[in-house]
Amino acid sequence: MLNTSSTKAYRTYILVWLALLVLTVVTWLVSYVHLGMLNVTVAMLIASMKALLVALFFMHLRYENRLLWAFAIIPLGFLTLIIGGTLADVLLRD
């Protein structure tokens, strides 16, 4: 027999899964709307939201302490770094 807390957990997982499916469909539909450069931005935004959902619920980050949050967030800073440093070259070439 399932106890109440694990039933609740299952419900959360299924809801998150459905949300991911909906977001996937939205990505697909948006690609038919012509927004120019904004198409990429929108696709990236939706993808980031999906990644966030996975990290928060499937990877349990929501229930973890501050140390694990730090370990999850700090690498994003390094990602910004590699993109920023490379763009400092590519965007500013003569």
Next chain:
Amino acid sequence: MPDDIAPSPPADRGYLTEKGFLSWACTLDHKRIGLLYLGTTLLFFLVGGVFALLLRMKLMYPGEELFSNKAYNVFFTLHGIMMIFLFIIPAIPSALGNFLIPLMIGARDVAFPRLNIFSYWIFLAGIIVILASLASPLDTGWTFYTPYSATTGAAVTVLSFGIFLVGMSSILTGLNFIVTIHRLRAPGLTWFRLPLFIWSMYATSIIQVLATPVVGITFLLLAAERIFGVGFFDPAKGGDPLLFQHFFWFYSHPVVYVMILPAMGIVSEILPVFARKPIFGYKGIAYSSLAIAFIGFLVWGHHMFVSGMSDVAGIIFSFLTFFVAVPTGVKVFNWIATLYRGSISLDAPMLYSLTFIFLFIIGGLTGPFLGALATNVHLHDTYFVVAHFHYTMMGGTVIGLFAGLHYWFPKMFGRMYSERRALTAWLLIFFGFNITFFSMFILGVQGMPRRWAEYPERFQPLHIASTAGSWFLALGTVLMFWNLFRSLFRGGPAQPDPWGSKTLEWRTGSPPPTHNFAEIPTVTEWPYGFGKKEKERE
């Protein structure tokens, strides 16, 4: 210590008791895994060293006398790949780190012992793939710059898969260490009571976990370009060859700190013990390890000043590069302050540690010449770079490793080595090293380009000096390894704490028992309380 003590084995062989292939291949013991790494990496150090000697032999004459220029290109590539990926990156972290971290923090093993042996097996798999790729002569250099690496017929794709595996092993080891240091410290062992080697290994592990995935992805992109013709780096298809260099150096610059930080940790352990003084500026040394790890991520562009990078990016990267010198300087000054008015004894570990400081200062201070935009234009791709790199990596990391090997050898194997032979080897290594590589500084300033098999005759005298130095260096290294190897079987028994150290690994047997401590120790003070207190007790 007398040279030849009767070869009666020490009574208790500790974790070394069990024998046979499986007891090593399937072991979960961090100490045995450390020794597996040590044996594997040192093997590639010797093979890479043979290639180095061959290169130096050829460079005595400016022509194709010993072997062809094509073979020269292949040999320097092999020297680089083996020394970087199979020796110097894993040597101290995976070998000494594995052996020492749990012992030093009073734990019975690392946090994930199975992941630990798994990462060793991935490492071996990576080595096999890399060796297989060598069936086709690789001549890309260890940096694999595109477009050449994307178009050459050599097995770059196979090789990059091998390096991907080796990198995976490096990530898993780093992850294991981070969790171990966070979770498994003995009671009372607060962050600021940690040995400085642990601080440096913590910083190293963070770099391994954050930077290595980038080189893995870079090699996947390169493979995609080679196999499927995706134009990541090919301008004709909308790619950018400099993108490869950005990605490659985003890993490969921080990784030089994966090489040097653990060596700095070793030196920070040895100096206070052999100067019988508390380490000076403990927090400064600890924080500077983290600072080096962080700033190391901001400076990768300084490898690309003459690659056609934008001037603004060049200025930014050059400016940031100078910041690395600050935490490095903090360490060097603290080490020297530790020695000041100490009661110094010059045993082998101390000699190597002092050599580390001496050579690393030269290697480190020649860095700003290369990091400054104006001088870089002149020195880029000359022997000055080769000399700078070898002064930091060989004079720094390898000498640091030698210091560590001599310091912890009694702990690892429960036997002592011949101090006299160790001194002779040190003397040969010290003079051999400086003759070999100081000549290269002068050659570089005079304009000798790196990676060239041919050169104008006016460079020959210094090339001959450098080659002669390499023979002394090789002789010393062989003698050092012979001394240690011989002592595995014939060395006299070592005490649990032969140097009078205070870190936890010395509070258990030599060699340590399988589960490290009969009882997990409780820590009440930092490990560098030498001096006043000690005298009072005496």
